[in-house]
Amino acid sequence: MSVHFRKLALIGIGLIGSSIALAARRQGLVDVISIATRRHDTLEEARSLGLGDIYTLDASEAVRDADLVILCAPVGAYGALAEAIGPALAKGAILSDVGSVKEHVLKVVGPHVPEGVEFIPGHPLAGTEHSGPSAGFAELFAGRWCVLTPGPEISPSQTERLAAFWRAMGSDVECMDAAHHDMVLAITSHVPHLIAYNIVGTVADLEADTKSEVIKFSASGFRDFTRIAASDPVMWRDVFLTNRDAVLEMLGRFNEDLSRLQRAVRTGDGPALEALFTRTRTIRRSIINAGQETAAADFGRPHDTPPPVEPLIVRDHGGGDDA
């Protein structure tokens, strides 16, 4: 048995779904790609991009005879989707997903998985702030982690088969318990997104004059936050609705630390501030060393070159006189 699948069904075709379609095709991992999505215009967009072979608005139609089915819709839609496709899933198929939370997914999808189908939840830790079928690209998963959270009833050979599929798209694969995944992701992803959304929201509430200045001068730090806070709203709503406990736990720690930091600013505690700011620098170095980030300054953002030297003569004022 090779990593090859006969028919891949993608239920949902946003950034992640379309990237899987492109990567699986390019790497020759599947014969047929079947795409289902809820909205007609999204389906037509996928068709015009040539992402698959079969296009349908009926998810249960899409999964027929598929040996690999991946849910790529917002997590909030999983329960209804699983109920709809459950009876149509082929015996021996692997059912997986790409959702950002995993315990909730086991809970809402699990009951609808028929005997003979192996449900192996997955989460590729990859994405950009863009969404929709046209946002995908085949390189999205290269060098990024994909976490699988198979239950104890899943055969290791099937997990390995799915892992090989992800590795072939460039991912590194790690298996862990669903609850542990949700806790780690609350820290690395969910709370950072919440914080970014919050600060951008604070700015959005400023008076119009100030807001336009903030936008103008955003390159001094704020704009980094806006990238994260430009991620897909429905997907992120569902993350916070379905990983509440882990998010609130980590947010509690963040708030405690922020109170302490606020006090250090208020009391002018220079040594405490400098100590924190020095400690945080080493974390970034670790991330770069772990190959999860570019060492290039400013994320490797493009920097313009200065304009060519012009005849830089300005008005000839008398020294110190007003113009």
Place this chain on the structure above:
Amino acid sequence: MSVHFRKLALIGIGLIGSSIALAARRQGLVDVISIATRRHDTLEEARSLGLGDIYTLDASEAVRDADLVILCAPVGAYGALAEAIGPALAKGAILSDVGSVKEHVLKVVGPHVPEGVEFIPGHPLAGTEHSGPSAGFAELFAGRWCVLTPGPEISPSQTERLAAFWRAMGSDVECMDAAHHDMVLAITSHVPHLIAYNIVGTVADLEADTKSEVIKFSASGFRDFTRIAASDPVMWRDVFLTNRDAVLEMLGRFNEDLSRLQRAVRTGDGPALEALFTRTRTIRRSIINAGQETAAADFGRPHDTPPPVEPLIVRDHGGGDDA
């Protein structure tokens, strides 16, 4: 009078100072660059990089006969520096700086500025997370704002002369009141940095096992924050010590909003979450339209290509059997 200066003295030669040296030289804006810094090894590093013409540990020596002097040291050092160089400043010289706060700078430097010298505080809104003389590059200021905060006693012709110098290095220049600068920067820069330092600090306090997983899986959002939280610790300590009131005011707003958002997560208020997450998306679009950010996904970070297609045969398991 042209934009040309005979002798530029840079007091401090970190990321910003070294970038000014490189940009001013490349654009032919000065004849002589004189560099002073407090530490011997930093001075030697600047010398080995060929950043200037004159190198000294004595700031008052560096400014002698200079017609443009720019303080590029941490703001906390300004008072002592101004006291030291004040008597040595040449009549007719322009004294400026690059510090991230401006009211405080007027307060601590102003009293040491002798008659006949024009003190025009400045702040280039440019930088990366790297620091030190070797971090500088001539393109740093291209397409970035430089804010000048001249007092009412400064002649517009001198302000224009300094503005032309920054424009020649690629900056757009804006003049504003020092207090207004400090408020706008508290929002766009200081509070975002504080938040980023805080969340990275929260992670730094996690148990070793969890921390290593957070680093491993950081690409899911957290790593963006670490870039900001890797900025120069002493510079940022001084920012929070000297722009306290504006920072605490904005931090108060951020905290109010975060409490409300936390409640929305706790009560599972999906519509409120989705509404905020949709609203914040438009702010990023405005920043991209304002030319302050790249529209490329993920800041234009490099994405690897997936590995070449390999003979993707895995072990031949019987269907469903354990390996």
